[in-house]
Amino acid sequence: MRSLLIRCYPARWRDRYGDEFAAILDERQLGPFDVADILLGALDAQLRLRGRGTNIAQGRGLSMSLRIGGIAAIVGAALLAVATFLGYGLVAVDSAIPYVLLFSGLAFLLVALAGLSAFQARVHPGLTWAAFAITAVGTIAGIVGFAAMSVVDGDLAWTVWFLGVLTALVGSALFAIATYRTAALSRGGAVLLGIGSVLPFIGLTGVSVQGLLLAAVTCFLLGWFALGIQAIRLDRPATATRAA
Amino acid sequence: MEPKVPAFGRFAEPSLLILVSLSDGPKHGYAIMQDVEHGTGRPMGAGTLYAALARLEEQGLIEPLPPIDRRRPYRLTAVGASNLTEQLRGLSEFAQMGLRQLGETES
Numbered sequence: 001m002r003s004l005l006i007r008c009y010p011a012r013w014r015d016r017y018g019d020e021f022a023a024i025l026d027e028r029q030l031g032p033f034d035v036a037d038i039l040l041g042a043l044d045a046q047l048r049l050r051g052r053g054t055n056i057a058q059g060r061g062l063s064m065s066l067r068i069g070g071i072a073a074i075v076g077a078a079l080l081a082v083a084t085f086l087g088y089g090l091v092a093v094d095s096a097i098p099y100v101l102l103f104s105g106l107a108f109l110l111v112a113l114a115g116l117s118a119f120q121a122r123v124h125p126g127l128t129w130a131a132f133a134i135t136a137v138g139t140i141a142g143i144v145g146f147a148a149m150s151v152v153d154g155d156l157a158w159t160v161w162f163l164g165v166l167t168a169l170v171g172s173a174l175f176a177i178a179t180y181r182t183a184a185l186s187r188g189g190a191v192l193l194g195i196g197s198v199l200p201f202i203g204l205t206g207v208s209v210q211g212l213l214l215a216a217v218t219c220f221l222l223g224w225f226a227l228g229i230q231a232i233r234l235d236r237p238a239t240a241t242r243a244a
Numbered sequence: 245m246e247p248k249v250p251a252f253g254r255f256a257e258p259s260l261l262i263l264v265s266l267s268d269g270p271k272h273g274y275a276i277m278q279d280v281e282h283g284t285g286r287p288m289g290a291g292t293l294y295a296a297l298a299r300l301e302e303q304g305l306i307e308p309l310p311p312i313d314r315r316r317p318y319r320l321t322a323v324g325a326s327n328l329t330e331q332l333r334g335l336s337e338f339a340q341m342g343l344r345q346l347g348e349t350e351s
Binding site: 017019022023024025033034036037039040042044063064119183184234 | 298313314315330
């Protein structure tokens, strides 16, 4: 009787689930409810198995995005923290090292932004991808402008750098809002990231910027750290198997 | 926009029960059935269980672990944990709205 019921399922389904399904049926006394339920399940499997596979790839892709985004966020924030520390000149190093760390850190944060956006875009796709695009364009423009300043004279390179930084900050603030609203990752991290992205704009009003920028960078990096740690914790399922 | 909860049709409720059952650690099919029956007071048939398990696995919300004898444990993925949180949060908001409306009707 049991093997007959299992044979109602498609061969591909039996290859995947047959053994464990048979083990369950062996542990139960089958009544009319069970037989009807299994027959309906077999009918469902027959009807549904066509076109299987794309959804599996989608789910695994999301998990991979989360993992890559989390690691990149932590590495990027760490590199930027070291670059900031060295940039203050407290330790004597080659003057190129802080810049290398700065650009590497920004590259990692762009990867983190892409990974975490892909994970979060299931809920607010428009806001999430707009935040990603604005931040990416701003960051790249900022890097190009900064590199150009060391090669050419004039205001154009500085303007490109300045507008790039402002654009990246706006995008970063939008990403913080998307993260807070999605609530899949740390909301505290999103708040810190948002504060870190908005504080520099207060500097544009003419107030003393030194302490303000330090607070902004601190909040910004702590926000990315928190989001990265939360992403990795989310991607690490429980490992203990409960006994039956 | 993709819905917060994947379209599981008539397997939506069993899928949610399975996700909740796996939220405290990996379990194999028979343990999930016992867990659901203990939690809801209603039995879940093996056909329903595996129809829902297959959908959850396809969506990447759960993943299989290596089998122990003929039993294969399943566990929540990160996406599954996030999805379960969203579903439970939505249910909680819905329940609060219902209770609020009920309170307004009674008062």
